[in-house]
Amino acid sequence: MKILIVGQGGREHALAWKIRQSPLVKEIFCAPGNAGTALEAVNVDIAATDIEGLVNFARKQKIDLTVIGPEAPLVAGLADILDKEGMRVFGPSKQAAELEGSKVFAKDLLRTAAIPTAEAQVFSNAQAAEAYVEGREETRLVVKADGLASGKGVSVCQNKEEALEALKRIMRAREFGDAGARVVIEECLDGEEASILALTDGETILPLETAQDHKAAYDEDKGPNTGGMGAYSPAPLISPLLMDNIIGQILVPAVHAMKRRNRPFRGILYAGLMITHQGPKVLEFNVRFGDPEAQPLLMRMKSDIVPVLLAASEGRLREVDPITWDPRPSICVVMAAEGYPGNYQKGQVIRGLEEAARVEGVKVFHAGTELKNGEVVTAGGRVLGVTAVGDRLSDAKLRAYQAVKLIRWPGAWCRHDISDKARQYLNE
Numbered sequence: 326m327k328i329l330i331v332g333q334g335g336r337e338h339a340l341a342w343k344i345r346q347s348p349l350v351k352e353i354f355c356a357p358g359n360a361g362t363a364l365e366a367v368n369v370d371i372a373a374t375d376i377e378g379l380v381n382f383a384r385k386q387k388i389d390l391t392v393i394g395p396e397a398p399l400v401a402g403l404a405d406i407l408d409k410e411g412m413r414v415f416g417p418s419k420q421a422a423e424l425e426g427s428k429v430f431a432k433d434l435l436r437t438a439a440i441p442t443a444e445a446q447v448f449s450n451a452q453a454a455e456a457y458v459e460g461r462e463e464t465r466l467v468v469k470a471d472g473l474a475s476g477k478g479v480s481v482c483q484n485k486e487e488a489l490e491a492l493k494r495i496m497r498a499r500e501f502g503d504a505g506a507r508v509v510i511e512e513c514l515d516g517e518e519a520s521i522l523a524l525t526d527g528e529t530i531l532p533l534e535t536a537q538d539h540k541a542a543y544d545e546d547k548g549p550n551t552g553g554m555g556a557y558s559p560a561p562l563i564s565p566l567l568m569d570n571i572i573g574q575i576l577v578p579a580v581h582a583m584k585r586r587n588r589p590f591r592g593i594l595y596a597g598l599m600i601t602h603q604g605p606k607v608l609e610f611n612v613r614f615g616d617p618e619a620q621p622l623l624m625r626m627k628s629d630i631v632p633v634l635l636a637a638s639e640g641r642l643r644e645v646d647p648i649t650w651d652p653r654p655s656i657c658v659v660m661a662a663e664g665y666p667g668n669y670q671k672g673q674v675i676r677g678l679e680e681a682a683r684v685e686g687v688k689v690f691h692a693g694t695e696l697k698n699g700e701v702v703t704a705g706g707r708v709l710g711v712t713a714v715g716d717r718l719s720d721a722k723l724r725a726y727q728a729v730k731l732i733r734w735p736g737a738w739c740r741h742d743i744s745d746k747a748r749q750y751l752n753e
């Protein structure tokens with residue numbers, strides 16, 4: 326089979342690495358890919374948002390399955406076009422991808438399906454939104470731009486002043502363009518966060534193992550929000566009982582509600598949850614693998630991923646064997662460029678990748694990297710996802726940080742406490 330992977334982050338490198346292990350696969354292309362995917366696949370110079378370029382490439386190369394990594398091409402309708410042309414694709418349709426593309430749509434679906442989530446109000450008028458904030462008692466509020474904003478459209482506000490400032494940036498200054506034409510203002514939830522990902526073909530739901538992301542930039546969850554500074558799997562916070570509850574009260578009603586709205590969801594449904602004292606509540610849906618959650622998850626997946634992706638794309642997920650997992654925990658530490666998540670430099674030569682790759686149980690997934698004159702250089706904010714598996718979580722952590730220590734470029738940094746949160750639930 327010929328597979329095309331769309332995207333260029335750590336998630337896509339992990340997908341390419343995992344897909345390459347399938348005996349069903351003869352050739353893999355990655356558009357546009359990075360220096361890491363170049364080791365597993367053939368990179369093609371087409372942007373993940375160049376829908377026409379991607380469709381033309383898939384047609385010309387007679388691609389058997391296109392796997393779409395990021396949300397932007399999904400929200401733009403890449404899956405629909407490939408599907409219409411009779412090409413197999415893993416990833417939801419444009420209408421189904423609205424679950425991530427519009428927070429207003431997602432909130433409405435959550436409400437009508439009676440899925441636990443934060444209380445919220447929707448506004449399309451800045452003045453009305455401001456009046457609502459002014460009129461409330463002094464509490465913490467979360468202000469969210471409706472549309473896609475590269476993970477930056479959410480502000481957790483400690484007081485009215487911060488909420489008004491967020492509204493100003495989103496609705497008046499239009500920092501995120503049309504994504505800020507509407508906002509969701511919701512109550513701030515307390516608890517611990519977890520990511521639950523499930524494969525679905527619109528009917529059958531196959532939950533994946535649990536994972537937990539670290540969204541804040543610095544140790545102890547301090548600093549600005551990022552795309553994710555590290556992750557681990559499994560998330561021991563999610564007990565089997567809690568998982569049953571999440572499947573029954575969140576995943577099943579969400580998939581059914583999408584079907585009822587004539588937007589059957591095929592692909593990865595990612596529920597970002599807050600585990601509160603009243604139980605799990607949905608913070609957001611994503612319509613794809615998480616990045617960096619995909620890295621530790623895929624490292625633990627033992628089954629061949631390709632038959633599962635094919636079955637999901639063809640609506641016959643109920644026929645596939647259960648996915649088998651390495652019981653050992655895994656962790657991914659993101660190494661970032663100086664300045665991230667603000668402005669950062671590109672083009673720094675990365676050293677020590679071979680030494681790091683030799684650490685037992687370690688795989689270094691590339692994110693923002695590219696090849697320049699035969700050298701691997703930085704090309705993004707999140708540069709590498711150093712991922713390791715170990716008998717215990719502490720062993721996996723030790724291995725990952727051992728490898729991190731061997732990798733260097735000017736300004737490289739990472740969080741040092743990835744997976745420490747899990748310790749309170751473990752006897753390690």
Ligand code: AMP
Nearest residue numbers: 443467479511512513514540597608609
């Ligand atoms: P989202 O893109 O909706 O997941 O929001 C990004 C991050 O903002 C989440 O991972 C949470 O850390 C935080 N967040 C979003 N909604 C809420 C909420 N209602 N209460 C507390 N934190 C939230």
Ligand code: GLY
Nearest residue numbers: 552553615616617
């Ligand atoms: N790691 C969070 C996300 O992929 O959205």
